Amino acid sequence: MAKVKSTLETSRKKVAAEFVAADYDSAYFLKDPIIDSIFTSMTALAANVWTLQRRADTTELLLEKHGSVTREMIENYIPTEEEQRKISDQRDTFVAEIYDPFKESGDIAYASSFHPPSLDLDESEKNKGPVAQR
Amino acid sequence: MTDRLFPMMNRRGLFTTAAAAASTAFLDNQAHAKDMDDLLEYAAKDTPRTMDMRGRIRNYVRFPNMAMETKGDFYAGVYAWRLYELEKKAAARAVEILNAKGIEDDPEMSWEEAVSLLEGDSVIAMTGRMRHTHQKLKYQMLQQEYYKMADPFLEEMERADAMYSDRLELNLDMHIPEYTAHEIHSMPGGYVGDEFAGHMYHAGTDLGAYVDVNFQDRIHMTMARNAMEPEDGKVKRILDIGTSIGQFATSMKRKHPKAEVWGVDIGAPMVRYAHMKALDLGVEVNFAQRLAEDTKFPDNHFDIVTSNLLFHEVTEQASRDIIHEMARVLRPGGVFSAVDQNDPIETAHNKFTRWYNYRWNHEDWYLEWQQVDFPGEMRKAGFKVADNKGNRLAPRYLATKA
Numbered sequence: 001m002a003k004v005k006s007t008l009e010t011s012r013k014k015v016a017a018e019f020v021a022a023d024y025d026s027a028y029f030l031k032d033p034i035i036d037s038i039f040t041s042m043t044a045l046a047a048n049v050w051t052l053q054r055r056a057d058t059t060e061l062l063l064e065k066h067g068s069v070t071r072e073m074i075e076n077y078i079p080t081e082e083e084q085r086k087i088s089d090q091r092d093t094f095v096a097e098i099y100d101p102f103k104e105s106g107d108i109a110y111a112s113s114f115h116p117p118s119l120d121l122d123e124s125e126k127n128k129g130p131v132a133q134r
Numbered sequence: 135m136t137d138r139l140f141p142m143m144n145r146r147g148l149f150t151t152a153a154a155a156a157s158t159a160f161l162d163n164q165a166h167a168k169d170m171d172d173l174l175e176y177a178a179k180d181t182p183r184t185m186d187m188r189g190r191i192r193n194y195v196r197f198p199n200m201a202m203e204t205k206g207d208f209y210a211g212v213y214a215w216r217l218y219e220l221e222k223k224a225a226a227r228a229v230e231i232l233n234a235k236g237i238e239d240d241p242e243m244s245w246e247e248a249v250s251l252l253e254g255d256s257v258i259a260m261t262g263r264m265r266h267t268h269q270k271l272k273y274q275m276l277q278q279e280y281y282k283m284a285d286p287f288l289e290e291m292e293r294a295d296a297m298y299s300d301r302l303e304l305n306l307d308m309h310i311p312e313y314t315a316h317e318i319h320s321m322p323g324g325y326v327g328d329e330f331a332g333h334m335y336h337a338g339t340d341l342g343a344y345v346d347v348n349f350q351d352r353i354h355m356t357m358a359r360n361a362m363e364p365e366d367g368k369v370k371r372i373l374d375i376g377t378s379i380g381q382f383a384t385s386m387k388r389k390h391p392k393a394e395v396w397g398v399d400i401g402a403p404m405v406r407y408a409h410m411k412a413l414d415l416g417v418e419v420n421f422a423q424r425l426a427e428d429t430k431f432p433d434n435h436f437d438i439v440t441s442n443l444l445f446h447e448v449t450e451q452a453s454r455d456i457i458h459e460m461a462r463v464l465r466p467g468g469v470f471s472a473v474d475q476n477d478p479i480e481t482a483h484n485k486f487t488r489w490y491n492y493r494w495n496h497e498d499w500y501l502e503w504q505q506v507d508f509p510g511e512m513r514k515a516g517f518k519v520a521d522n523k524g525n526r527l528a529p530r531y532l533a534t535k536a
Binding site (some may be wrong): 030 | 188189191199200201204205207208209211212214215216219220223226255256259260262264265266267268269270271285287288289292304306309310314315316317320323325326327328329331402403406427458466494498
């Protein structure tokens with residue numbers, strides 16, 4: 001198989017060799033490749049939302065503690081163990097909210113049955129009169 | 135409902151796995167506290183690092199910016215959700231599909247049959263989509279961030295190269311066999327082809343396969359504790375093959391501080407990072423860019439040889455060659471501890487996920503590895519083998535050179 005070189009440009013010492021490129025970008029898993037792309041874009045977007053959320057939370061926390069903040073304080077802040085536990089729980093909730101729908105998959109194509117499942121009332125139902133009058 | 139989702143055989147398997155994981159986690163947590171104390175004792179006096187601008191958590195160097203850290207945290211959460219939520223649902227769907235078609239869940243069915251039966255299901259397909267997306271976005275982020283700051287990061291590596299330079303051997307003109315140059319588990323450039331292979335492997339495993347157990351080499355310290363010792367107790371020299379970023383090697387050095395320890399790997403960027411990481415820990419280990427099947431060490435030289443997740447990443451032929459090389463470099467009575475996994479496939483879905491790992495996570499030699507009778511090959515090479523029933527947290531194969 002043909003080997004390729006890393007595209008990294010640097011004036012520093014290089015030690016990497018040529019490698020055999022994989023074809024992972026050619027895979028699609030869902031019914032239309034564009035849906036695969038949308039899913040990946042959605043995940044990238046969600047990662048950025050989480051990043052902004054964490055930054056906002058850190059900023060608020062530092063403001064409460066110190067009254068003012070600098071970019072350096074935000075960047076370098078190390079959460080306490082208790083704070084880290086809360087962050088992990090928050091993250092898991094956030095992830096579940098986004099991805100839980102993918103655990104479900106319907107099994108009726110929406111237009112596969114023209115009629116609703118059943119509006120034919122049996123004899124006993126007819127005798128009860130219109131639904132609205134019950 | 136539970137019975138339908140998890141037939142008895144699988145339920146028993148799940149219970150055993152859960153019990154083993156729980157007991158391992160308990161023992162691991164206890165040992166971990168001690169590891170932390172040990173680690174702080176080892177804190178490096180003189181570190182080559184200059185890119186630890188956001189400081190460290192204990193001895194662990196933080197990512198260079200908060201966005202990288204928080205995005206990584208999100209990707210780790212996505213990985214865990216897929217593994218613990220979606221995969222369960224997919225396994226249940228596989229059982230439903232087989233039941234609906236009246237097909238027995240027979241792990242002996244062909245790879246092709248397992249794939250064609252299950253590939254069309256939307257939840258099962260989504261597991262593949264999520265694994266693929268996770269690897270792509272995670273490695274893309276890591277590579278882009280390291281490339282943005284390539285010069286200062288590589289300057290840091292050069293500083294590390296120069297410190298205790300006698301402990302690092304790079305053989306940049308050596309022949310790199312083609313099978314070692316693949317982009318294994320979708321890592322850009324694989325182990326040999328990217329200057330930041332070591333950085334990406336370390337961070338990538340933290341945010342994926344080793345979530346919660348990679349931090350501070352925790353899993354590797356557990357492996358070292360469980361590694362086999364020679365019966366006569368003599369341990370002067372230890373070799374870790376396919377050492378990657380040296381986590382097993384440095385853990386073995388922490389277990390045997392007086393032993394001479396070597397780690398070899400074909401990837402120059404990997405051993406370079408391993409050297410820097412060992413300096414960071416203040417642990418004296420020698421790293422060399424060499425092949426596991428041709429280590430260049432003398433006969434009967436080592437008392438212990440270890441490997442972690444090497445064999446599923448080499449060809450079937452290379453597996454045999456490496457086993458023979460280990461038989462050569464170990465002294466009589468010397469021991470070999472290998473962490474890897476090719477336990478029997480139990481269900482069609484299990485078969486499907488292994489196929490996925492091979493085909494689209496680019497574990498290119500994974501199916502060849504499934505066919506290797508590892509204990510049998512070790513016996514043929516002159517080892518006495520003790521089957522340890524290990525898992526990812528413990529050596530699976532323990533063998534003594536007769």
